[in-house]
Amino acid sequence: MKKAIIYYYTGTGNTRIAATEIKRCLDGKGYATNLYEIRKPGRAVPDPNDYDVVGFGYPIHAFNAPQLFHLTIKHLPNVDCGKPAFIFKTSGEPFWLNNASSASIIRFLKWKGFSVLMDRHLLMPYNILFRYDDALAKQMFIHTRMMAAVIVHDILDNKTTKRTIYPWTWLVMRLLRIQWYGARINGPLFHARKDKCRQCGLCSKMCPSDNIVYINGYPKFSFDCSMCMGCVAYCPADAIRPGLINPLRVHGGYPFTRLLADDSLASDFINENTNGYFRSFRNYYRKTYAEIERVRSQERDMLISPEETAQSQFNPVEFGCDMPAFEESP
Ligand SMILES: Cc1cc2nc3c(=O)[nH]c(=O)nc-3n(C[C@H](O)[C@H](O)[C@H](O)COP(=O)(O)O)c2cc1C
Ligand code: SF4
Ligand code: SF4
Numbered sequence: 565m566k567k568a569i570i571y572y573y574t575g576t577g578n579t580r581i582a583a584t585e586i587k588r589c590l591d592g593k594g595y596a597t598n599l600y601e602i603r604k605p606g607r608a609v610p611d612p613n614d615y616d617v618v619g620f621g622y623p624i625h626a627f628n629a630p631q632l633f634h635l636t637i638k639h640l641p642n643v644d645c646g647k648p649a650f651i652f653k654t655s656g657e658p659f660w661l662n663n664a665s666s667a668s669i670i671r672f673l674k675w676k677g678f679s680v681l682m683d684r685h686l687l688m689p690y691n692i693l694f695r696y697d698d699a700l701a702k703q704m705f706i707h708t709r710m711m712a713a714v715i716v717h718d719i720l721d722n723k724t725t726k727r728t729i730y731p732w733t734w735l736v737m738r739l740l741r742i743q744w745y746g747a748r749i750n751g752p753l754f755h756a757r758k759d760k761c762r763q764c765g766l767c768s769k770m771c772p773s774d775n776i777v778y779i780n781g782y783p784k785f786s787f788d789c790s791m792c793m794g795c796v797a798y799c800p801a802d803a804i805r806p807g808l809i810n811p812l813r814v815h816g817g818y819p820f821t822r823l824l825a826d827d828s829l830a831s832d833f834i835n836e837n838t839n840g841y842f843r844s845f846r847n848y849y850r851k852t853y854a855e856i857e858r859v860r861s862q863e864r865d866m867l868i869s870p871e872e873t874a875q876s877q878f879n880p881v882e883f884g885c886d887m888p889a890f891e892e893s894p
Contacts, residue, residue: 568597569610572621573633575772575792576817578654578688579621581705585712586619586652589866593720602636604774604788612640617648617719618678623691623792624655624665626743627736630790632773637669642676649678650719654708656690658848663727664737682725684715687848691793695814700833700842702823707849710856713866717859743791751775751789753807756782760803767795767804 568590572583580601587597595617600610612618622633651666651673666683673680686708689696696704718725756767767783768776775788776795783795783804793814796804802815823829834845860867 566595566616567614568595568617568619569600569612569615570597570619570621571600571602571636573602573630573772575623575794576691576797578691579623582652582654582686582708582712583621585709586715589712589716592866593716602633603772604632609636609640612643612647619650619652620669621652624653624662625791626740627661628665628741628743629669630792631744632790634668637672640676643678645677646679647677648719649673649680650715651680651683652686652715654686654688656687658687658845661733661736664729664733667729667734667737681719681722682715683727684725686711689818691797691814692812697833698823699829701818702829703831703833705820705824706831707852710867711852713863714855714859716866717863747789747791748787750791750807750809751785751787754785754789755805756803757805758782760801762801764800767799770794770798
């Protein structure tokens with residue numbers, strides 16, 4: 565049996581959803597697919613040489629890949645020349661500036677011997693700045709599930725998708741890498757409000773950077789923060805205040821299971837008539853829905869219809885510990 569592995573990083577679960585969906589589709593095509601979530605302290609990183617196809621997924625942070633993801637990829641061993649690899653990245657906006665975020669990743673992977681077949685951008689709801697409307701979150705989730713089928717179809721078809729990275733988008737990306745260092749400086753400014761904190765320990769368990777310790781029963785944040793916003797989003801008591809970026813905090817994960825089951829929510833929040841802030845999303849959805857149509861007749865088993873998706877129970881965050889109900893209000 566052929567084997568695949570997906571290395572991914574996530575803060576609030578969106579990229580885990582995309583990775584899980586791509587795994588579902590690869591498994592459906594007869595692959596045995598492993599998921600490896602990049603976290604600190606580093607567990608032994610699997611050797612990509614043991615796999616036939618290798619995927620890499622990350623959320624875009626300030627037009628860049630997160631530093632921990634970057635470092636993990638940089639330290640992977642070399643592989644047999646031409647090993648097929650693919651990249652997927654999740655982010656809240658379709659802006660072309662996001663394209664450059666994978667430039668260094670592609671370079672590292674090529675140096676190591678991978679043949680990077682594709683670099684796909686999947687829209688998922690914002691976990692910072694402001695909360696997306698429930699109907700848009702629902703549309704993004706359903707769309708990502710369907711795009712997983714397109715990605716797997718194209719990988720197995722050896723189809724290559726290239727992105728154009730202009731020198732000045734690359735320059736903006738490099739300048740905004742300051743976010744990596746800003747996150748570290750801002751890290752110790754995070755604090756949990758003692759009047760709200762329930763001392764449940766969840767924030768420490770879910771932190772991908774191992775940045776939270778407990779002192780006298782309360783979380784204390786250190787310099788290793790990657791600003792993933794996981795602790796802020798999922799603290800059941802909305803107790804965490806993330807230092808200088810507090811005005812940008814979004815509390816509460818997106819309750820995908822409830823949104824999918826809610827028939828009153830349409831799944832075409834972005835459509836041909838969308839105007840205002842989200843107008844720029846129209847082109848992204850126009851193009852990718854056309855791709856879904858392109859593979860529909862061949863990939864009926866992998867493509868989950870919105871109706872089937874609505875039946876499924878989906879928990880985007882599985883940390884091996886008891887999670888608060890996502891719908892629970894602070
Ligand atoms: C610090 C930070 C910076 C972000 N920067 C961008 C950005 O430059 N462009 C964008 O479209 N989304 C940006 N986002 C939104 C995330 O990329 C998006 O919500 C992503 O799906 C989160 O994935 P995760 O749940 O796997 O962590 C940013 C999020 C954070 C926390
Ligand atoms: S997740 Fe929230 S309530 Fe739980 S320990 Fe952390 S700050 Fe306190
Ligand atoms: S401290 Fe919070 S925001 Fe920073 S890396 Fe850990 S979970 Fe993410």
